[in-house]
Every structure is written in structure tokens, then in C-alpha cells.
Amino acid sequence: MAGQSATPLVKEHEAAVLRLQDVGVRRHTTEQLILDGIDWAVRPGEHWALLGANGAGKTTLLRLIGALMHPTVGTVDVLGSRLGRVDVRELRARIGHVTSAQRVPQDLTAHAVVLTGHSGTVQPLWRTYDDEVRLRAHDLLTELDVKDLADRPYGVCSGGQRARILIARALMADPALLLLDEPFNALDLPSREDLVEAMHQLAEGRPRLATVTVTHHLEELFPAVGHALLLRGAGPWPRGPWTTS
Template sequence: MTGRTTESQVDGREAAVLRLRDVHVRRLTTDQLILDGIDWTVRPGEHWALLGANGAGKTTLLRLLGALMHPTSGTVEVLGSRLGRVDVRELRARIGHVNAAQRVPQDLSAHAVVLTGHSGTVQPLWRTYDDEVRERARGLLTELGVKELADRPYGVCSGGQRARVLIARALMADPALLLLDEPFNALDLPSREDLVEAMHHLAEGRPRLATVTVTHHLEELSPAVGHALLLREGRTLAAGPVEEVLTGAHLTACFGRDITVARREGRWTAYSGRRVSGT
């Protein structure tokens, strides 16, 4: 399915986690159109990949989903609340957001980093963490496959281990929506595969959790990712089930190169042979 989601596809179905309608974003300083007429619906339990070339608008779109900014025009509903009509501070507390660049004190233990997800702070607020909260943090480390890191300083963890610790931190608020901004950035192959497996298990264990993952590489998608949205120059090029969206033709149009796509046992691969003429 390409283009915009139609209202008939919304009617009669479960309430959306995310719903965007005719969303535009312009940069105030230059009047540049960054997002142009985005329509998008994400429902509970759906796992989406968000792909596009650098400058396509992925970061801006993710900031809208995380209630970190407002659209210039159009409507954005997150967890049933419309931006502009809700206290975004309360809304953000219900959204899990993972970014490898987020500030984390390097000397904190992995367990302490996860605890800060409960208080929504950079530094731990130790007096606010009772035994139940501390045990929950340990349980999330176990769920993400890194329980042995509980007492290890975050700064000496590998990139893949840090990514899983940050996901555990984001889950402390028990969010209905988890946003992952290039969580695989700079990971080596073993670390990437560990994180793919962890994300797959997370999806299986939390059937109501919706996720949106920004990535540049199809190889980073777990078999749980069932939907994808492709952005090109701020517009939706294609959106829907992965088997319909992640095709060679769509990715070639999205990235401006001749791209071949293959899927095996739920995992994707893609490679480019040459630049498409005229792009």
C-alpha cells in the first residue's frame, strides 16, 4: 500500500497509539518544508520501521511522535491525546524514547541507569526508588538479556550492551509506545544480532507495545517488525505491511539508487548496484 492511509482503514478498528493527519512542518527561520502532508496510523502491538535518506525528515517526524515539537499544520494524536491540547510533559512520561546520544553518566551502574527511567532524570534520585522499583529495574535488565551487567559501570559496557540498557531504562515507565532512534548506530555484527534478538523477544513478551524504529539498514530489523514507512523529501513514499513496502522498487525510489531486496526467515537484506539515472 502506498501513499496515505484512508479513513476507511481506520473506521471500526482499535484505537490508535499514533494518528497523524495531513501533517506539515516548516522550519521557521527559512520557511523550508520539512514534512509535507504526512498521514500515518500506528496501532497497539504494531512494530514499524521508519526509513529514508539523510534529510528526508525522519528526525523531525520522530520528534512529533515523542511530543517534543508541534506540527506547523495538521493534527498529531499520541496515545489518544492531541498535541496542542495536552500537557506534553505528562504525555512524554508515557512514551519510551531511546537515543544512543542521550546523556548518561558513565560511572553509573547499568542498574542505576535503568532506575533513572523511573524518575525521568539523568542522575539517580535514590530516595524515590523503593525495593519494588529496584527489583523492576533488575527484571528489565533480565528481559533485555543483560542481567549480568547490573553492577557494571555503563561507561565500560559495549555499544550493544548500552543499547539494551537504554531500552530497559525506557521501559521503566511501562510505555505503550517505544521510539528507537537509530539504536544500532555503530554496532558491530555480534552486538547488532544480540540487539535484534532482544527486540524480537521484547515484541513477543509485550503484545500491546507499539514501536517505531528509525534505521538506515534493513538488516537491523527484527522479524517482529511488520510495518514500514518510507520517507522521501518529507513526503510519504510508501507505508504499510513490510512485504508491500520493502520492495526493490520502493527502496530504489526512496534512496535514489538501484536497490535489490531479499527476505529470508523473517530477516531482510538489501544492496545497491548503481546510482539511478537522473537522481
């Protein structure tokens, strides 16, 4: 997938935000090979699309780079830490994750939803949020152009507004890596267009932020996405992945 990048060119020798070397994943119960021979690097400021049919391994790969599981073989380095040699709880706290399946209490205000990104919880832990944290949540709502929704219940916000709020929540940890797991799922066309615009603005405003977006539809990708990783599951063709810039 070709595209125009909104970020400066990154030097090849610069440390990768994410690096996988000869990674494979096998399901222990059935010995099914889910991923095989994955070599992939994501550098600061790069925006990637993760593509592939259902069953190709996209969810498994996203779980690997989100520090939610370990590979069967190979090495996975995320934000300078190697899985198996680091406390994954601390590592997960440094990775932004946006998914349409995120559980959010519908009565929470947009500001409260963003605050839960600081504590990594579903419900707010009010005693853990000092004035600086609360101000940061407001600043992120402003950055995502939804500051007027700060006191509005999440449940009455539009699909596009909810997506922007969830991105702001994911940014509370000031991550270098943002993972978007089918963020357009269940959104109507205006909301999808709104989310594309939000991600475009975010890429322009945060030139060092790296993103990986899982999607089935290329038209949902924002203009800064200039790289793609295509996964192909088991079948009569050679097994992936293929990368392109």
C-alpha cells in the same frame, strides 16, 4: 517492506497508539517545508520502520511523535492525547525513547541507569526510588537478559549490552509506544545482532507494545517489524510518505 509479525492481528477499529492526520511542518526561519501531508496510524502491537534519506524528515517526524515539537498544520494524537491540548511533559513520560546519543554517566551501574528511566533524568534521584521501583529495574534487566550486569559500570559494558540496558531504561515507564532512534549507530556487527535478538524477544514478550525504529539499513530490523513508512524529501519526485505492510 514485508515481514512476519510476531504479534496477534489488531482489529482495524481498535484505538491507535499514534495517529497523524494531514500533518505538515515548516521551518519558521526559512519557510522550508520539512514534512507535508503525513497521514499515518500505528496500532497496539504494530512494529514500524521509519525509512528515508538524510534530510527527508525522519528526525522531525520522530520529534513530533515523541511530543518534542508541534506540527505547523494537521493533528498529532499520541496515546490518546492530542498535541496542543495536553501537558507534553506528562505525555513524554509515557513514551519510551531509545537513542545511541543518550547521555549516560559511564560510572553508573546498569541498575542505576535503568532507575533513571523512572525519574527521566541523567543522574539518579535516589530519594525518589522506593523498593518497588528498584525491584522493577531489576525485573527489566532480567527481561532484557542482562541481570548479571546489574552492578557493572555502564562504561565497561559492550555495545550490545548497553543497548539492552537503554531499552530496559526506556521501559521503566511501562510505555505503550517505544521509539528507537538509530539504535544500531556505532555498534559493531556482533552488537547489532545482539540488539536485533533483544528486540525480537521484547516483541514476543510484550504483544501490545508498539515500536517505531529509525534506521538506514533494513538488515538491522528485527523479525516482528511488519510495516514501513518511507519519507522522501523535496526533489523531482512526488513527496512522500508511502506506507507498506
